[in-house]
Amino acid sequence: SLAPPMMRQVPQGFDGTVSFASDLSTEAARRATAALDAETVSRVTSASDYGGLVCLMNIIGPKLTVQMNMEAKALRQSLQPSTYWNRWQEGRGDAYRLIDKETCELMGYSALTFAVHLLAAVCQRLDELGRGGSTGVRPTSKLQLACFPAGSEGYVAHTDGSALEELEDSMPPDQRAMISSRRVTAILYLNDHWDESYDGALRAYGAESRAEDSYVDALPHGGSLILFRSRDVIHEVRPTSHDRYALTMWYVT
Ligand SMILES: O=C(O)CCC(=O)C(=O)O
Numbered sequence: 001s002l003a004p005p006m007m008r009q010v011p012q013g014f015d016g017t018v019s020f021a022s023d024l025s026t027e028a029a030r031r032a033t034a035a036l037d038a039e040t041v042s043r044v045t046s047a048s049d050y051g052g053l054v055c056l057m058n059i060i061g062p063k064l065t066v067q068m069n070m071e072a073k074a075l076r077q078s079l080q081p082s083t084y085w086n087r088w089q090e091g092r093g094d095a096y097r098l099i100d101k102e103t104c105e106l107m108g109y110s111a112l113t114f115a116v117h118l119l120a121a122v123c124q125r126l127d128e129l130g131r132g133g134s135t136g137v138r139p140t141s142k143l144q145l146a147c148f149p150a151g152s153e154g155y156v157a158h159t160d161g162s163a164l165e166e167l168e169d170s171m172p173p174d175q176r177a178m179i180s181s182r183r184v185t186a187i188l189y190l191n192d193h194w195d196e197s198y199d200g201a202l203r204a205y206g207a208e209s210r211a212e213d214s215y216v217d218a219l220p221h222g223g224s225l226i227l228f229r230s231r232d233v234i235h236e237v238r239p240t241s242h243d244r245y246a247l248t249m250w251y252v253t
């Protein structure tokens with residue numbers, strides 16, 4: 001499991017059930033500021049171990065996490081297995097869809113709308129505090145809402161980003177462009193309650209080659225946010241005994 005500096009507890013703050021009457025973008029920006037100080041940002045942008053992996057526990061409070069979980073569950077039927085979407089995604093046992101802020105708003109899912117604001121605000125914070133470290137990152141409008149169903153085998157070891165020339169020629173150009181643009185992976189867990197016995201950990205390997213003896217595990221506790229550099233961490237999802245929800249945004253250049 002994770003230890004400092006990979007693990008941070010975000011102080012209590014904005015929580016409770018939200019509606020569209022709340023100023024979601026302002027609260028999201030405040031929450032991103034509370035969650036990411038210069039040290040955390042510097043770890044994500046430049047630490048060599050585990051591709052700058054950091055887990056920000058409690059970036060979303062427990063009450064709002066319950067609402068996010070209910071909204072994610074309500075979208076369960078619209079998620080499809082990866083093989084439904086394309087054939088370059090072998091070895092993953094989840095069902096997913098792409099979703100954006102406007103869709104969340106139209107469907108009336110205010111907690112997920114807040115989550116999209118938050119992931120974009122975290123990107124902005126990384127970009128602001130991380131200048132000098134890299135060329136900057138920007139959020140993407142399409143996020144991945146995924147559920148590994150109870151009993152799923154998880155997701156085999158992989159990286160989320162690769163240089164263009166490393167990708168298969170047979171992959172469509174737009175797909176290749178998307179994967180090669182990814183710099184930072186931001187995963188927000190939408191689970192209401194997660195027990196260690198459910199497993200479903202995100203396992204990240206420390207070395208470039210997948211050394212079996214150097215890895216860390218992070219359980220998908222609801223309201224926690226994982227960040228790492230997309231090209232620099234081989235990671236997998238462990239088998240899970242319970243439905244496991246996550247919302248992912250990739251920060252790109
Ligand atoms: O849900 C997670 O913890 C990771 C999922 C993942 O690796 C991916 O979608 O690329």
Ligand SMILES: [Fe+2]
Pocket residue numbers: 158159160235
């Ligand atoms: Fe991944």
